[in-house]
Amino acid sequence: MSAPGSVVAFVMPYYDDGQPWRRSTLDLTLESIRRQSDGDWHVYLTDDASPHPGTRAFLADTAARMPGRMTVLEAPVNAGAGDARNRAVRAAASDGCTLLAYLDSDDVAHPDRVRVVRQRFAQDPALEFLYSDIEFIDEHGAPWESADLLPGLHLLNQQQALPKLTGRERWAEQATDRDNIAIPSAMNLRTDLALRFPFPRVRFCEDVATLFRYLGSGAKIDHVAGIPTGYRVPRQGGSSSRKQSGDLDEFNRLRCVNERAGLEDALAHAVERGVTDELRGRAVLCRYLIRIGRTVAADGSPELGREQLREAYALDPATFAEHATRRELDSVEREVGSRL
Template structure:
């Protein structure tokens, strides 16, 4: 198999104070069955042992490229991901968060899919849910076809951002920073709305870790308001037509979140995910 058959994959991994799970995330990439890769680990102003862990791996494996920013850039790693992507040299770019795990055949299957489907810009997958110890607790399914993904964008983010691989062809940054949270949600809508095709694979190619330090579980009311503002922008700015059933579900969730105290919003959020099958 020559180099034209095995395009380089650039894996982007932003990390902020991620020493607890970082080594597992890095190992999951370096042990992929698809080995022609570079791993860009962007240390986003960490104050723990993240820098040492990344440096150790870079010494042992030349595919690891450490990147560093002394001051945290915020926005859930999206600014850091943009900076890393500008330095990516691969034909394809894959994302993985520093507390998640890529299954051994993830890159191979996504590269094969993109090569077989040249009209598709981005491919994601379903998520396996794991706890802080790596035990499987469930799965999260996503719509598979381009049309189904587009039709669910108001209801939820129908692509698992930690699972994506996309073609390194964009002239601008992947993530447009407009909102205080969830600019990945907004940005991928901009791309699919512009005509770029996206699909999800039915397998769980990434294990998404749910633990008590997930940033998704902080400031829930503020983050939900940002989520709703993004949904409203789809309709207001782009003429997106959201089905009435989806709008009723989102209105119901909003009422629950506004009604309950912050301390029990995590449970209500999980109920909301069940309601919308997210």
């Protein structure tokens, strides 16, 4: 391995509740790292206060089978994947690692990821964030057909075909036109960017909220083709995030709250840096509320979707009238009128 400054640090949260698939998929994830064509990597895994009593011994044994390649950290309380990533980022920074690759413990890294990431960041010293595409795989590693995915994941897959967001100041397009440009496991970045904008200590959609903050900082971003991340989506059991939130409506509500907080921070940073003003920021937020309202409605939370549209109308009626459909505008105006 090279000096720490050129090593790609894989940042990985881990949670073990005793279900066998947790450990088996972690083994597969680590195997994808061991098979990297470039050996300059190190794994920083944070155990997110797993309740299973055998977790500590299991992870110690796992690290022992990767001597000098894996650092296991322990969170004192279960605080979610974002907080676990933050702990791993700080450890990597303390060891002098300047490049990070986020990878969740059930996803799969392309064998050329480290090589390409190191190459791209070396070629462009101004580059701060580099994202790849994803390929949906099931619990057995078999590919998904896009049409068989849940609506939100189907939308994410469709949006991968859109022109890639690159360069600087792309927060508006992310807010108004994209559900998300990258899941955490497809994100690579300089350590100083991750330290400046840690993940919020929330359990759901912390990734999109943090991505908004990266973009709002003016960070230079780019897309890299040819090294897709395998994003594991089980065919049985559905989304673990949705299960933890309690139900679909609660998950989508937390999604709206947490993503909006990240976007509002991004807009505040952009205004502070002088690249936009409050008027445009309000218009971007309005258009985001229209988009997320449509998204959660299509995902099975129609009343929450209508709530987002009402907030968009109250925030900026002119922008709402310009970007809403005739049906959406009529519906909101009727509701507002009935309350006067």
